[in-house]
Amino acid sequence: MRVPSIRNASHFVSADNTTAWVLHKERTDPHAAFFYVELACNAWFTFELLVRAVVSPNIFQFIRSPVNVIDIIATLSFYTDILLQDKVQQSDILEFFSIIRILRLFKLTRHSPGLKILIHTFKASAKELTLLVFFLVLGIVVFASLVYYAERLQVRDLRGETI
Template sequence: MTNLQVISVISVFFVITSIICFCLKTHPNFRIPDIDIEFRNDSTHALVVTKIATRAHPAFFYIEFVSNIWFTMELFIRFLFCPKISQFTRQAVNIIDLIATLSFYIDWALDRTITGANRDTVEFFSIIRILRLFKLTQHFSGLKILFQTFRASAQELLLLVFFVLLGIVIFAALIYYAERVETNPDNQFHSIPVERDVLYWAIITMCTIGFGDMVPKTYLGMLVGSLCALMGVLTIALPVPVIVSNFAMFYSHAQARSKLPKKRRRILQPHEIKPMVGGLASIRLFNSLTHKMCHQFIRHICWML
């Protein structure tokens, strides 16, 4: 295993460790009580308010601390030896790595100064660290192919989102009025944007999920719901062949590149260089020129024939 492969394995290990720690520290068994005592002075009474919350076990902090030391060193070395700073700052992986690393140090600095709901707000922004999963695209060719496929299919995906949003609005309006045409005391579709959200029902139905918490009760509403599910299947299936075609193209290209021979030019050491001097150099130069001229002459004769 080469040094580059060792560094790649270590980087992947710390990325996975960081993500696992982020998920495990939210489990109740890995959290400890955090009692916050607040004193409030009234004109007649002195009140002591005790707020009991939970925080992650300190062991997770030390694990993340070691991981972020590695990420900091890796980011600093990449920045130090990059050919162009402008090219370094334009890469999305570097920006994600910088923001995720800074979020840890900011969380560390504010950990002892904030309490209660403010701490939950700071922990919410630590979700940015999950974006480190995109760093795995540098080490796994399959993820890189998938990312390139989505980037090449961005126009088709945007078109898909547009038609899905269009269908959601249309079927939300249709189901709202379809449930009000007939007498329906159990009508759950009270408003399109608020209360029982009809837009939410349209999204779930077009994606063919169907949670069942909101269902049409009239025959006309059932017809609209069926059409909504059918149009959702057709709309989502339309760009799939384009995405599959792009994936097959990038996959075949990656397979072809992996089968190419890896040519490595060996650099000679100073003591291995034997200079050509005298008649030996002249003979080798003459043989090289003669071979080149004969080759060009034969190609010229073949072209004339």
């Protein structure tokens, strides 16, 4: 869990004598307790990944396995997050690396027969699902365009307010 670090960027008084504050989120820092828990978990994941790689009969087949690719990316994202934490001021990049670790949930598919059946079903009906998604996206684009042009046609006065 990351906690935002916010700083007061400016304070100004507008023309109508109201005070306004502008706050900027500089970065997000991991909460201390969660950081140590995550560090311990990732140390265990790294150890487990290395042991599985060492005892694997074929290292190239091990690396190409989708489950192992997810493990490698998720583990590397943790270490990249730690290395870039002091060097990068953009918190969005660090949050992206945190989100990548959620991919580990896909590993649960090998322990759940229901999820295996669900994935097999999605694979079997991939063409039909692609067609469905295509028509959904097409409908979204058409109706978004209609709303855009409907809002553009509204009459506005010089201050930009709708009449």
